[in-house]
Amino acid sequence: IGLPTNSAQECQNLEVERQRRLERIKQKQSQLQELILQQIAFKNLVKRNKETEQQANRPPPPNSIIHLPFIIVNTSKKTVIDCSISNDKFEYLFNFDSMFEIHDDIEVLKRMGMACGLEVGKCSPENLKIARSLVPKALEPYVIEMAKGPISNVYITGGSSAN
Amino acid sequence: GNRIDTSLVSRHKELQREVCDLTEAEEQLDELISKCTLQLRLLTEEPQNNRLGYVRCQDLRQSFDSPDQLVMVVRAPPETQMQVTEPSEGYQVSLRSTQGPIDVFLCPEDSSGVC
Numbered sequence: 001i002g003l004p005t006n007s008a009q010e011c012q013n014l015e016v017e018r019q020r021r022l023e024r025i026k027q028k029q030s031q032l033q034e035l036i037l038q039q040i041a042f043k044n045l046v047k048r049n050k051e052t053e054q055q056a057n058r059p060p061p062p063n064s065i066i067h068l069p070f071i072i073v074n075t076s077k078k079t080v081i082d083c084s085i086s087n088d089k090f091e092y093l094f095n096f097d098s099m100f101e102i103h104d105d106i107e108v109l110k111r112m113g114m115a116c117g118l119e120v121g122k123c124s125p126e127n128l129k130i131a132r133s134l135v136p137k138a139l140e141p142y143v144i145e146m147a148k149g150p151i152s153n154v155y156i157t158g159g160s161s162a163n
Numbered sequence: 164g165n166r167i168d169t170s171l172v173s174r175h176k177e178l179q180r181e182v183c184d185l186t187e188a189e190e191q192l193d194e195l196i197s198k199c200t201l202q203l204r205l206l207t208e209e210p211q212n213n214r215l216g217y218v219r220c221q222d223l224r225q226s227f228d229s230p231d232q233l234v235m236v237v238r239a240p241p242e243t244q245m246q247v248t249e250p251s252e253g254y255q256v257s258l259r260s261t262q263g264p265i266d267v268f269l270c271p272e273d274s275s276g277v278c
């Protein structure tokens with residue numbers, strides 16, 4: 001007596017647990033994807049800069065480049081910006097009279113095409129080949145999945161990849 | 164209630180297996196994430212990569228290519244805090260560093276390629 005109720009209750013608990021784990025996995029998958037994108041984008045950037053420097057036979061003038069990490073704040077040229085800075089430059093306060101955007105350096109690298117289009121799931125076969133060559137074997141299944149398009153469902157990669 | 168029992172039991176078993184699979188998948192993800200984080204850190208900290216990890220001013224201009232846009236670059240030491248107010252309370256950004264000065268400069272629009 002009472003067993004069905006218990007099982008029903010336990011099924012419900014398991015169902016909740018399952019849902020919770022699915023949510024966490026989704027979150028962790030996008031975290032992993034972002035890390036993979038960063039790895040690919042950074043490697044591509046370094047490769048490009050190295051090639052450009054070799055072609056030019058010298059590094060670019062220091063005042064023409066910005067080293068990572070950085071953050072971009074962009075706004076309309078019409079925006080009035082009021083800026084206060086502490087003497088030691090440890091603290092800044094900006095007031096904008098209009099909207100602004102904040103982007104991290106990875107966003108810039110993505111816009112430069114350094115993530116091979118993987119960030120939007122638009123990756124040509126050649127770019128996919130490059131992207132795959134830039135990550136360790138264990139991450140290749142994720143790269144292939146990302147190349148197919150934005151991921152909405154939880155997927156579980158097999159232990160061994162076919163190549 | 165026997166039939167309900169059997170279906171409940173099989174449902175229960177199925178759920179247990181699924182939760183078990185998900186646990187395993189999550190552990191696998193955790194491992195990959197920590198490996199990946201470490202790889203990325205080693206990659207960016209490597210001196211040669213560190214030197215080559217830069218964008219050119221022209222890259223920035225092309226990335227925010229609207230002629231209407233003012234592009235500000237912020238370079239801050241690790242652990243600098245950035246606070247942004249709710250848009251309804253105005254447009255304000257504050258930066259607070261504890262480990263060193265913060266650099267802020269504008270990306271020039273001219274094609275000289277010099278920041």
